[in-house]
Amino acid sequence: MIKVVFFAALREQLNCSELSINSDNLATVADLKNHLASKDENWQQVFANSALLSAVNHDMVSSEQAIKAGDEVAFFPPVTGG
Amino acid sequence: MIKVVFFAALREQLNCSELSINSDNLATVADLKNHLASKDENWQQVFANSALLSAVNHDMVSSEQAIKAGDEVAFFPPVTGG
Amino acid sequence: MTKVSNTAAANTEISIQTADFSLADEVALLERDNAIDGAVVTFTGRVRNQNEGKAVTSLTLEHYPGMTEKSLAKIIAQAKERWRIGRVKVIHRVGELFIGDQIVFVGVTSKHRQDAFAANEFIMDYLKVQAPFWKKEASTDGANWLDAKTTDENKAAKW
Amino acid sequence: MTKVSNTAAANTEISIQTADFSLADEVALLERDNAIDGAVVTFTGRVRNQNEGKAVTSLTLEHYPGMTEKSLAKIIAQAKERWRIGRVKVIHRVGELFIGDQIVFVGVTSKHRQDAFAANEFIMDYLKVQAPFWKKEASTDGANWLDAKTTDENKAAKW
Numbered sequence: 001m002i003k004v005v006f007f008a009a010l011r012e013q014l015n016c017s018e019l020s021i022n023s024d025n026l027a028t029v030a031d032l033k034n035h036l037a038s039k040d041e042n043w044q045q046v047f048a049n050s051a052l053l054s055a056v057n058h059d060m061v062s063s064e065q066a067i068k069a070g071d072e073v074a075f076f077p078p079v080t081g082g
Numbered sequence: 083m084i085k086v087v088f089f090a091a092l093r094e095q096l097n098c099s100e101l102s103i104n105s106d107n108l109a110t111v112a113d114l115k116n117h118l119a120s121k122d123e124n125w126q127q128v129f130a131n132s133a134l135l136s137a138v139n140h141d142m143v144s145s146e147q148a149i150k151a152g153d154e155v156a157f158f159p160p161v162t163g164g
Numbered sequence: 165m166t167k168v169s170n171t172a173a174a175n176t177e178i179s180i181q182t183a184d185f186s187l188a189d190e191v192a193l194l195e196r197d198n199a200i201d202g203a204v205v206t207f208t209g210r211v212r213n214q215n216e217g218k219a220v221t222s223l224t225l226e227h228y229p230g231m232t233e234k235s236l237a238k239i240i241a242q243a244k245e246r247w248r249i250g251r252v253k254v255i256h257r258v259g260e261l262f263i264g265d266q267i268v269f270v271g272v273t274s275k276h277r278q279d280a281f282a283a284n285e286f287i288m289d290y291l292k293v294q295a296p297f298w299k300k301e302a303s304t305d306g307a308n309w310l311d312a313k314t315t316d317e318n319k320a321a322k323w
Numbered sequence: 324m325t326k327v328s329n330t331a332a333a334n335t336e337i338s339i340q341t342a343d344f345s346l347a348d349e350v351a352l353l354e355r356d357n358a359i360d361g362a363v364v365t366f367t368g369r370v371r372n373q374n375e376g377k378a379v380t381s382l383t384l385e386h387y388p389g390m391t392e393k394s395l396a397k398i399i400a401q402a403k404e405r406w407r408i409g410r411v412k413v414i415h416r417v418g419e420l421f422i423g424d425q426i427v428f429v430g431v432t433s434k435h436r437q438d439a440f441a442a443n444e445f446i447m448d449y450l451k452v453q454a455p456f457w458k459k460e461a462s463t464d465g466a467n468w469l470d471a472k473t474t475d476e477n478k479a480a481k482w
Contacts, residue, residue: 007298008300058231058234074228074296078312079312081292082256082297089387094468158457159468160452161454163384163451164368164415164447164450164456188345199372204365205367208350209361210354281443285440288436
C-alpha cells in the first residue's frame, strides 16, 4: 500500500487529506496521479493542474519518480510560506 | 582662520588633535597639507602617507577641494568602524 | 501543543511552532558562548495589514509535518556548504496569525558579515519556494489560499 | 554621557553612544504602529575574541563627532533612494568595548524582504568605508590601530 496525503487548497478541493492505495500497477508518481484523476470529474480536474507539486517520503520529486509499497506520496500546490 | 582636526593614529602620530591656521595663501586642501608637512620632519612624514583621508565641513573630499576661512578641515586614516 | 517540532543538529536548530517567539531570546542563544562570530543577521517576517490592495485580517498557516523539517534542514545544509557561517536558527509558526504577528525567523551568525547576510537571505529565498507551508488569507475578499509568486521562484533561481 | 548624539529624520534614526543597546527594544520601535512592513532585517556587529590570529581583549572606538552623523545620514538617504524601505535605525557605539560587546546595529523594515536585506547590507558596507570611526585593538600584540581592509573597499564598490 501507498499512503497518499494532500495539503492546503488541494486538500480542500478534494475534501480529502489522506488515503491508502494499493501500489500494484503503480510504478511512478505519474501513474499514481493518473489513477487518482480517474476517480471522478472533480479529481480529474484537480490533477489536470500542471502547477501541482509532489513529494515522495518528504522529498520533492518529479512525476517520473518511482514509487513502491510503503512510500508516503504527497500532492500539494506551490508553497507560500515565509 | 581654518580649524584643522586630526583623528585616530594620525592624532597620536602628530600628538595634536586640533589647531587653527591662517587661511591666507591656502586655496586647497593640498595647499594646507603642504603647509602642515613643512612644520617638521615628523609632520612631513605623516603627510607623505597617500592613504590619508580629508574632509571639509564634515564631507569627505579630495586634495583639490577649495578651502576658505571658517572651514573645518579634518585629516584621518582610512576608517575602520562597524 | 505550541511546539510542533524542534530539530537540532550541530549549530543548527529548526522549530515549527504555534507559539510566538522572542527575537531577543533567539539572538541571545545564537550569541551565547560564541565569541568567534562577530556578525549576527536576523530576518523576521510578520503578517502585514494588506496584501495586493486587500485589507488582511488574519493568516492561517498549514504545513506538512516531517517534510517541513527535512526541507529546512536541507536548505540550511546547502547554506553551510556555500558560506562560512556559525549558528543557524529557523523558526516558522503555523496556525492562525493576526496583523503584526511574527511568522518566521531566520538568524545566522558568522565571523564576517557578508556570509551571514548571504546565508540568511538564501535560506529565506529557498524556504519561500521549497518548504511546504501554505497561507490562507482572511481579507475583505473572504478566505483564500494565497498563490505562489513567480518573483519568489525567480529570486531563488538566482543563487 | 552615554548618548553622544541622536539624529532623527522621517523614519530614520541614528545614534552614536557609549551605552549598550537592546536588540529587542530597537526592533520593537521599528515595528511599532508599522503593520505595512512585513520584513525586518537586523545586523549586529560584536567584538570578536580574535582578529587575524591574535587574541583580542578589547577595542576602543574613536569617531569624528558631527561628520559621523552626517555621513551615516547620507548613506541611509542613498539606501532609501535605491530600495523601497520603511524605517531605518543605525546605532554605533564608541569608547572602550570588550569581547562579545555589541558595537553596531543596523535595522531596516520593508514591505518585501529583498529591499530590507539589500539596504541593510548596503548601509553596513558603506558605513565600513565612509563613516569616520576608528578602532584601536588591545590584543596579545599590545594596543594597535586597525588597518582598513581592501576587501571592505572592494565590497562597497560592488553596489
